[in-house]
Amino acid sequence: MDNLLEVCTDFPEMTLRPGECLLEEGGKSGLLFVLIEGEFEVVKDGFQINKVSEPGSIFGEISVLLDIPHLASVMALSVSRLHVIDNPKGFIRSNIDIPILLSSVLAQRLNGVTSYLFELKNQLGDDFDQLVIVDQVLETLVD
Structure with missing residues (x-):
């Protein structure tokens, strides 16, 4: 199995039209959605942080987990x-491949964030000391 869609x-x-909200920051739906x-x-906080269009992408997993x-x-x-999964924990437990696929998605995101922060640290060089929080986050991510 290569994709959650399977x-x-x-x-x-469910179908959404442009501008409709699937998940609201600070809300708690208790649902998973698969694109x-x-x-x-x-x-996040009014700033676009990502665009997602890949079939099989999942939304709501951090809130659920x-x-x-x-x-x-x-x-x-x-x-x-999107597919709507109204019993997400039951869904995750229902097939051994699902936790593996979900772990892969989360690991890819973590790898992207970690790579970005290391690149930021390298670009800033000596000025990096001004962003102490990034160093603290990196220490947490690689421990």
Whole structure:
């Protein structure tokens, strides 16, 4: 299994139009969403931090896994279809491949953040001391 879409075919679908909100920063839906088609932007504190259009992409997993409010808002940029998973923990437990796929998604994101922070540290050189928080985050990520 290469993609979460392969295990979501029996789940209901929903469609969003451009500008509609899938997840609201600070809210807690208790749902997972798997992208079938379309494009979304991820917005944190009013700033776009990512665009997502890859089929099989997942939304809401951090909130579900950590039992915390959504860290960012997710807004449709185009007409988009998603599978809706209303029992996410049951879904994750239902097939041994699902935790592996989910772990891979989270590891890719962590790798991207870590690489970005190391690149930032290298670019800033001596000025890096002004961003002590980045160094602290890097220490946490690589421990």
